[in-house]
Amino acid sequence: MKKITYPELEHCELCEWRCGVNRNEGELGVCKISSPIVASCxxxxxxxxxxxxxxxxxNFRCLNCQNFSIAHYPDQTNILRGWVEPKKLAQEALERMSSPFGRMINAxxxxxxxxxxxxxxxxxxxxIKEARKxxxxxKVNYDTNGYMTVKSFEKIAKLTTTFTYDIKAFYQETFSALTGANVEPVLRNAEILISKWREKIWEIRILAIPEIxxxxxxxxxxxxxxxxxxxxxxxxxxxxxNFILEGHMGATKEFMKEMVEIARNTGLTNVSWAGRTxxxxxxxKIKSEDSNLRKFNLENAKLAASYALIHGCKTIPRNCKKCLYNHICEIKKYYPKRRT
Ligand code: SF4
Ligand code: SF4
Structure with a gap:
């Protein structure tokens, strides 16, 4: 596979893990990616x-990951497309968008x-730059978990037309139990997005998980x-x-309508829901007497952490940067028995 280098990867601080590793030389941070690779298009x-x-x-290890075979590269055995020259990929994108099927779906x-x-x-x-030449x-949309430095956020905000912006949870206990990361940068960037780049919000997406x-x-x-x-x-x-939460109960229509109602009652006026129910x-049922679970104040977060624990997560509360098992992580290698 062709290796590509970028100055930004020499001391990588693209996201809020701020690993500082030299990815150009093959050093790995929390994401475990050296050079950028396309999974598919x-x-x-x-x-x-x-x-x-x-x-x-x-850069996250979400328990509910729907795209685990892509997200958990390089720990999962993936069939990846690999490195594609930016100019070639930009040309390809524009050609496919103007193809009969692309026009039919208004891509x-x-x-x-x-x-x-x-x-x-x-x-x-x-x-993006090649495509705009x-x-x-x-138009460009950037789909993000929000876990990036302000510098990275401002760079992409200047170029992207819209964001689809995921907020996985609000409380730190729940957020880290679900993702292995910290909520603060995601809320900070959400605030910047809303106050400074409001017109670029396609939508803020919140995954509603029963009991979590x-x-x-x-x-x-x-x-x-x-x-x-x-x-x-x-x-x-x-x-x-899906993934670690493969056996957990799916959301029902009634549950989704209730979440929408709760949000509207706070004054939000543009709220919808989507997805299969x-x-x-x-x-x-939490049975483990593991002392780490006693650190939780929130039952919902504790439930999520229990799932991580029984699937081999070694650091509870989860923090994938501080975790000594980051590079031999059982969660990242997990292959679920069912996908929905
Ligand atoms: S997780 Fe990856 S992208 Fe984020 S700072 Fe670390 S090496 Fe860079
Ligand atoms: S074992 Fe460590 S690296 Fe893996 S998910 Fe748990 S906290 Fe993160």
Whole structure:
């Protein structure tokens, strides 16, 4: 596979883990990606209709990951597309968007997703610049978990047309239990996004997970957004049982409507929900007397942490940078028995 280097990867601080490793020389940070690699690309009919470029790897280790075979590169055995020259990929995106199928679905965006695109940010920027040389007004969406430095955020905000911005939870206990990361930078960047780049918000996406991210947490998160701007478009995504949470109960329609209602009651005016509902599963009963679980104040966070614990997570509360097992992580290697 061709190796590509970028100055930004020499002392990598693209995301808030700020690992400082030299990825050009093969050193690995939390994301474990050295040079940017494309997992796959496809025309995608979900709004914003697009040619979507999935970058391999992620800086989070979410228990509910739907794209684990991409996100957990290089620990999962993936079939990846590999390195593609930015100019070639930009040309390809524009050609596919103007193909008969691209026109049929009205694909007018290049959409960067993953995994997470932030560990590949310099590559993403090169692709955008190449695409705009060919078609100056081409629209771009950046799909993000929000875990990037302000410097990275400002760089991509200047170039992208819109963001789809995920907020996985509001409370630190829940957020770290679900993702292995810290919530503060994500809320900070959400605040910058709403106050400075409001017109670039396609939507803020919140995954609602029964018994984990629901009621109180949704209320607190909605209040946080509403006090910044009550008109921000919010879309609740219905939890689908996947990855470590493969056996957990899926969201029901009633549950999703309740989350929307809770959000509207905080003053938010543009709230919707999306996704498949009614996938059967169970709510795991916490049996473990592990002393680490006693550190939790929130039952929902404790439940999420229990799932991580029984699947081999070694650091509870989770923090994938401080964890000594980062490079031999059982969570990152997990292969679920069912996908929904
Ligand atoms: S986790 Fe973030 S800071 Fe660390 S190497 Fe990856 S992109 Fe860079
Ligand atoms: S074992 Fe360590 S690196 Fe792996 S998910 Fe748990 S905290 Fe993160």
């Amino acid at each position: 496809q025309l995608h009919p979900a709004p914003p209709e697009s040619y979507t470029i999935f970058l391999a790897g992620c 007018d965006y290049i959409f960067f997703s993953g995994g997470a695109p932030t560990p590949s940010l310099p590559y993403v920027i090169d692709i 060919l078609q100056p007004n081409v 991210v629901e009621k109180e947490e949704i209320k607190a998160l909605s209040e946080f957004i509403a006090q910044l701007d009550f008109t921000v478009p919010i879309c609740f995504l219905a939890f689908l049982p 009614g996938i059967p599963g169970k709510i795991f």
